Amino acid sequence: MLLAGCSGELSALDPAGPRAANLATLWWIMLGGAALLFALVMVLFGIAYLRPGCLSRITPMQWIVGGGLVLPIPILVLLTGAALVLGEQLLPKGDAPLRIEGQARQWAWSFGYPGGAGPDDGTLHMPTGEPVDIAVTSEDVIHSFWVPRLGGKIDAIPGHVNVIRLEADEPGIYWGQCAEYCGQGHDGMQFRVEAHAPEDFAALMAGAAQ
Ligand SMILES: [Cu+2]
Numbered sequence: 001m002l003l004a005g006c007s008g009e010l011s012a013l014d015p016a017g018p019r020a021a022n023l024a025t026l027w028w029i030m031l032g033g034a035a036l037l038f039a040l041v042m043v044l045f046g047i048a049y050l051r052p053g054c055l056s057r058i059t060p061m062q063w064i065v066g067g068g069l070v071l072p073i074p075i076l077v078l079l080t081g082a083a084l085v086l087g088e089q090l091l092p093k094g095d096a097p098l099r100i101e102g103q104a105r106q107w108a109w110s111f112g113y114p115g116g117a118g119p120d121d122g123t124l125h126m127p128t129g130e131p132v133d134i135a136v137t138s139e140d141v142i143h144s145f146w147v148p149r150l151g152g153k154i155d156a157i158p159g160h161v162n163v164i165r166l167e168a169d170e171p172g173i174y175w176g177q178c179a180e181y182c183g184q185g186h187d188g189m190q191f192r193v194e195a196h197a198p199e200d201f202a203a204l205m206a207g208a209a210q
Helices: 002-006 017-049 062-072 071-086 198-205
Strands: 098-105 108-112 124-127 133-136 143-146 153-156 163-166 174-175 190-196
Touching: 017 071, 062 071, 098 124, 098 143, 098 153, 108 153, 124 133, 124 198, 133 143, 133 190, 143 174, 153 163, 190 198
Parallel strands: 098 133, 124 190
Antiparallel strands: 098 108, 133 163, 143 153, 174 190
């Protein structure tokens, strides 16, 4: 019920590819760790409230060591470890088969394909089932490139190129949103992503299909 609003076009909890799935998994692990710590603190609070005698023999130093170190550190180590492992798998390592240029400006995105192929329609076209690198930059201010169902986000910085790797499992329409406040048109700075089966993508790049 609480999570009913978490599906949909711009939901990072409704992943449509392996990279976004990593991020969703990490989100759930973080939620679990936070809930566990909260529950442990509430148990202590409950004991202190209902059975004050039980805790009266604990010295202040024991509270500091137990509550400040022993209680949170194992959970924080687990969360940090999960973040490092899952996050590291997102990095663009090795050569992705395809590199698409993504350029941001107030308040729209444009995309360019190898050899100047492909349509110039403000839509990010990509093939399914393989990682795709997006080389992101900006013409004016700092924006942020984010397709929540396909991967993480990365800053679009003037005079600098950042690369992010995305992957889509299934053909379909996905949506991206600028994730960095960049002026009055920021909230409308969305873009459409179309993932095509590899042969359809090849045909589109060759200009044989739309
Ligand atoms: Cu923007």
